[in-house]
Amino acid sequence: MNRTVNILVLAVLTTACQEQKKTIDPAPTMTLLPYPETKKGEVIDNHFGTEVPDPYRWLENDTAADTKAWVKAENKVTNHYLAQIPFRDAIYKRLEKLWNYEKFSAPFKEGNYTYFYKNDGLQNQSVLYRQKGDDGEVEVFLDPNTFSEDGTTSxxxxxxxxxxxxxxxxxxxxxxxxxxxxxxxxxxxxxxxxxxxxxxxxxxxxxxxxxxxxxxxxxxxxxxxxxxxxxxxxxxxxxxxxxxxxxxxxxxxxxMPRRYIGGYLTEDERFLVITAANATSGGELYIQDLSRPGSPIMSVVDNFEKDHAVIDNNGSTLFIYTNLHAPNGKIVTVDAGNPTPENWVDLIPETKNVLNVSTGGGKIFANYLKDATSFVQQYDRSGKLERTIDLPDVGSASGFGAKKEDKELYYSFTSYVYPPTIFRYDIASGESTLYKASGVNFDPTRYESKRVFYTSKDGTKVPLIITYKKGLELTGTNPTLLYGYGGFNISLSPSFSTSNIVLLEQGGVYAVANLRGGGEYGEKWHLAGTKLQKQNVFDDFIAAAEYLISEKYTSSDKLGIAGGSNGGLLVGAAMTQRPELFKVAFPAVGVLDMLRYHKFTAGAGWAYDYGTADDNEEMFQYLYGYSPYHRLKEGTAYPATLVTTADHDDRVVPAHSFKFAARLQAYHGGTNPVLIRIETKAGHGAGKPTAMVIAEQADKWAFFFQNTGTSYITQP
The missing domain is CATH 2.40.128 (Lipocalin)
Structure with a gap:
């Protein structure tokens, strides 16, 4: 091919690429249907002499005909608004294309078979396959897509x-x-x-x-x-x-009522281990020696003050994880014949990093959190450090579990710019080899994540991980989504999101704050965001937003906030305390009525983190002061808000979102849309079919770009 032809071919290819990309601007005007006229009841509760009206109490009855009619009316308003966004369909198609790749789980061995999950791309549920040995014929073992016609049974x-x-x-x-x-x-x-x-x-x-x-x-x-x-x-x-x-x-x-009880066996099936708790943190620990017929259930820990778990045994010797006298966690051993804490002997002492632990191949794997990222060490069963495992990058490693006789195990590694990748690990040599790379259409070399520490209201340093396209200019005009959780000792370590590609490839910024209330720095960090310290969590989140603005990543007109469950509470609190700071808010399946959360399902178990309005007047006043549903003020201009929930959520019941949305629409004094999107035949999030996930994410990004005035550039 001569040079002239080469130039012509290049010109054609360049033109084709240019034609494949198209800029779609936000709609200059949007028609918003009138919000449904939500009836108000006369319910008034009296808490320690304070009368608290609850006019939308009737929405707590999720099976009532009038509640179902309200849901239908709200979805009509929301769907009408979303349908007008000019790039909504383009975003949906982009997400569908990004999602359409084979996804694998790490394999695991049971009996004569090796099992693994795989999703061909857009299947609603991943399929469980198996094969004999490494070369046996692969067959479908369980296909959840056949459990229901619409993929909602998982x-x-x-x-x-x-x-x-x-x-x-x-x-x-x-x-x-x-x-x-x-x-x-x-x-x-x-x-x-x-x-x-x-x-x-x-x-x-x-x-x-x-x-x-x-x-x-x-x-x-x-x-x-x-x-x-x-x-x-x-x-x-x-x-x-x-x-x-x-x-x-x-x-x-x-x-002897307990709100949460679990039972599991040691691998040799000698011991039944029972955990019992009344809250999401702290619990009792019991064992029963099944090798001795008729043996009693023995108490190991008889209080709810700390967290404990039997992770392994060697004959009568128990290996126990605990945070007793060790806020970051440690491993101890004890003889099952006399297993109470005064007899415990440290095996792997506490360090300055938070410990998670697993076992496999006769080894103990200590997976530490170091500033919210993974640091993994392998120990033998005498507590001797054998090696620090060489991970492929800075991010999150999970897995490291196997049976005692296994010679190898599998672990997954990911970060905000590192798609989930499965590695095979040789336990004897410590060598990791690639097993399955992600097939997602994403080039990590074009993006970067950096960790910074910002100062919260009370002077506490809080980590924030910011992800964006390389070469980002700090002009204060980048569309930015800030995500947080901040509760229940849960740590937000770096993880890849296919959905977030849509934001990053548009030049947007994704930021995750590791707030107090989480587990990133152990029990002290968790407790600093609970009960009468819960405001610290909201202050940390607000300070993260202010940092992003002051450092010119974004501005209030381009900033959105998101969180789910306890994170939905976080978003609700932030948007009601500082409505002018954010342009868009996404409270998902949130705990939004803090005076009544404990009246539903197992919600009373969350009192370790929140306290309840029934505890005492001080706790009531504190909760009443930040409860998003009660914090809403008439005539206030709130951010553009898309509340999301689902009709089968029996973890955080949809009544929280229903009542919050109803009052938000009644009190909102601005022009931003304040909507609720209610999914049907879905729950708190787990098991949601792929088609439903993509549709929800497309609506989220369309709403975000429209309300931050961000044009959408279609991708080839």
Whole structure:
């Protein structure tokens, strides 16, 4: 080919690429239908002499005809608005294209098979496959896409018997936390016995091939199945081929009620381990030696003050994770015959970094959080450090679990600019090799993440990780989304999001703040954002926004905030305390009525973090002061808001979002749209079908770009 032809070809290719890209501007005007006229009731609660009106109490009845009519009317207003956004369809198509690649889980071995999950690209649910050995024929084992026509029934948990011959798996319908359990023979997938019903917040722990342990509540007698209070968890043993009504109650009853009870076995099936708690932090620990018929359940820890778990055993020696006298966590050993804390011996002492732990191949893997990123060390069972594992980058590593006899294991690594990648790890040599690279269409070399520390209101230094396209100019005009959580000892470590590509490739900024209330710096960091210290979390988030503005990453007119569940509370608090600071707000499945959150499902268990309005007058006044639903002020101009929830959310019931949206629409004094998007046949988030996820993300980004005045450039 001569030079002239080369130039012509280059010109054609350049023109083609230019033609594939198109700039779509936000709509200059948007028609907003009138918000539904939401009726107001006369409900008034009296808290320690303070009268608190709750005019939208009727929306708590999720099964009532008038609530369903309100949901339909609100969705009509929201859908009408979203349909006018000129780049909504282009964003949906872009997300669909980005999502359409094969996704794999790390493999795991059970019996004679190796199992793994795979999604071909746009399948609503990932499929569980298996094969014998490395070269055996791959076959579908369970395909959740066949569980329901619309993909809203998901595989919500699976457990194999020790020899791999029996399988128990959980089904979630419409995203509900209430599950069904089906038992099958692994070899031919034939069903064994009846389906167990009404299982909630449960693992499944096989005892030989006789049956398994599981946990659940009695179905609520008052309120709906989705919103009624569930506060007495119980641990049962289900013997195969017997009716569920004959299942043996192992732990938990009216004489010793516990809100959360879990049961699991050590790998050799010698010990049943029982955890019992009344809140999301702190709990009791019990063991039962199953090698001795009739042995009693023994107390290891008899209070709810700290967190503990048996992670392994060697004969009668127990290996226990604990944060007792060690806010960042440590590993201790003790003999099961006398297992109480005064007999514990440190094996892996506490360090300045927060400890997460797993076991495999007879080793202990200490996965530390170092400024919210992973740092992993391998120890032998005597507590000797064998090596620090060489990770591919700065980010988050997860996995490092295997059976004792395994010679290798798998772990996943990711960051905000490093798509999830699976590595095979040789336990003896410490060598990591690539197993599965991500197939997502994303070039990490074009983007960067950097960690900074900013100063919160009280002088505390808080980490913030900022991700953007290389060469970003700090003009104060970049569309920016700030995300946070800040609660329940949960750490936000770097993770890749396919959805966020849409923001980054438009020159936008994604920022994640590691707020107090989380677990990034251990128990002290967590407690600094709980109960009467909860305002620290909101101050940290607001200070992160102010930092992004002062450093000219963005401005208030280009800044959005997002968070889900406890993070939805965070967004609700931030937007009601500083409405002028943000242009867009996305409170998702949020805890927004802080005076009544404990009246629904297992919400009372969140009191460790929040306290309740029933505790005392000081706690009531504190909650009343920041509760987003009650903080809304008439005539105030609020950010453009898209509240999101789902009708089957039985974790944070949709009433929180319903009531908040109703009052927000009634009080809003500005021109920004304040809308609620209510998904049907979905729950708190887990198991949501791919098509539903893409549609929700497309609506989020369309709403964000429209209301920040950001043009959308289509991608080739």
């Amino acid at each position: 595989l919500a948990g699976i457990a194999f018997s020790r020899d791999g011959s029996l399988v128990a798996y959980q089904l979630s319908e419409g995203g509900s936390d209430w599950r069904k359990v089906v038992v099958i023979q692994a070899e031919d997938k034939s069903v064994v016995g009846d389906t167990l019903m009404d299982v909630k917040f449960s693992g499944l722990a096989w005892r030989a091939n006789d049956g398994f342990y599981y946990s659940s509540y009695d179905k609520p007698k008052e309120g709906s199945t989705l919103s009624g209070v569930t506060d007495q968890h119980k641990l049962y043993f289900h013997k195969l081929n017997t009716p569920q009504k004959e299942d043996q109650l192992i732990f938990g009853e009216a004489s």
